[in-house]
Amino acid sequence: MQEEKQEFLFCVEQVKRAGAFSMDTDHFHETYEIYYLLAGERSYYINNLVYSLRKGDLIFINRNELHRTMARGTVRHERILINFRREFPQEMLGGNSLTLPFFSEQCLLLRPDAHEQGTIENLLFAMLKEQQEPRGHQSLYLQTLLIQFLIEMNRIRESAQAAIAPANDEKQRKVYEIIEYLQARYSGTVTLEELSERFFLSVPYLCRLFKQTTGFTIIEYLNTIRVQEAQRRLRESSDSVTRIAEDTGFDSIAHFGRVFKAIAKRSPLQYRKQNR
Template identity: 70%
Template sequence: MEQEPQPPFIIEQIKRAGPFSMDSDHYHDTYEIYYLLAGERSYYINNLIYTLHKGDLIFINKNELHRTTSKGSASHERILINFEEVFLQKTLAHYDLHFPFLTAQCLLLRPGVHEQGAIEYLLFSMLKEQKEKRTQQIPYFQTLLIQLFIEMNRIQEISNEPITPESSDKQLKVYEIIDYLQANYAEKLTLERLSETFFISSTYLCRVFKQTTGFTIVEYLNYIRIKEAQRLLQSTNAKVTTIAEDTGFDSIAHFGRVFKQIVKRSPLQYRKQNR
């Protein structure tokens, strides 16, 4: 059964009391803007972990692995935007607008108080528009989103307080493990092999990886493998069985099951839609 098509632009505001960690898709073929209205969060993106504070904003490009997890026991509130590339394509071309972060993996911003006010005005205008469902809603969203892009671009140009990744001993060890998984995903990787490679027990390895990134090792490895499989399905004529082997899966059935779980369609459906 095919999924219902998603709108090209979605915005939502959510407030949560107490700890919460994402338990949903971790990368997708839409752009994402995450703005933290209150609280603190740990955010995994682009192989690194960041601590976000009130007023921080992250722009995430399509198909970048990411996840937010609890920072202590505090509550948090955030606004999330997801939009497809086609949503702004014609408008950006018409006005000859270029925003460098649209081609980067991600953009992390720590706006000042005045800049936060400008961002929140635009975000709450979008939320109000979505709730009221008035005529000509799409162009209204598009103009607000472009204004938000301009604010983000200006903040990036004058930013003197970049958001730096966390770098405790535990996190540095996890970064090493991540690099190893990305370099060796096509091989048969077991907890025993990883444990021997990094001289730590498999129990501790699983716990520290999950606590730091929000992913289990198996989840993370599967996402690396499926992203590479997507690239091969788009850019080569290799058979699906060959791609399954080349990306480290032990059987075509296992590959197909994991691929569909993450991408929401079969490998052949994905190739047909992306060629």
């Protein structure tokens, strides 16, 4: 998925699902993402927090933030998803820069009121119609719609009385503790037995709780944050691939290569060549 997202500057899609659905793959990419829930309920995991979404909620996810949606409450849901590169709306602004606060944050969850939902949905459906029925100056028209949408998001943010807090019950707090531990220790060996002893949970319950809360198995999560750090090192340093593999917790260069390609959809050397 990450490779696919790199092939375009802008995409909007609408999906309706009648049955229970949870994403089953690691998911982060180099585009910004906006998710609007038209109907139903969803749990949205972003990096190290879980948000409970309901109809009309709007969430903005920054580039390269690990995220996954999961079933919650009613099984039916409908959403509209936008992915775009920053240069897409910037293109029509010339020398001016579109600077909005949420571009520098991990994520932004908004809960628009009925009037704001109407404005948001009108813009989203206009984008969908324009993308599905190509006409003259399509790219420019989509850019204007996206800029209007981003400005509307910022106005909703500014008028909101308080930020919407992530889910924070006892189980989620325990998972947040586990995530914090994994993020601090990913470069070394981490075992389920070690986690079980540290957090006073049986291995089966630990695995089940983590999966239910985040959508990831513990191994999937570890591998993903290791690959994210490896990508940063490949972009920003001259360190060898072997050194990076060792420093990010992989037991062999072959294992590193397999996991990296499964998540990033290219080899470490290909990734470095494309991002230097």
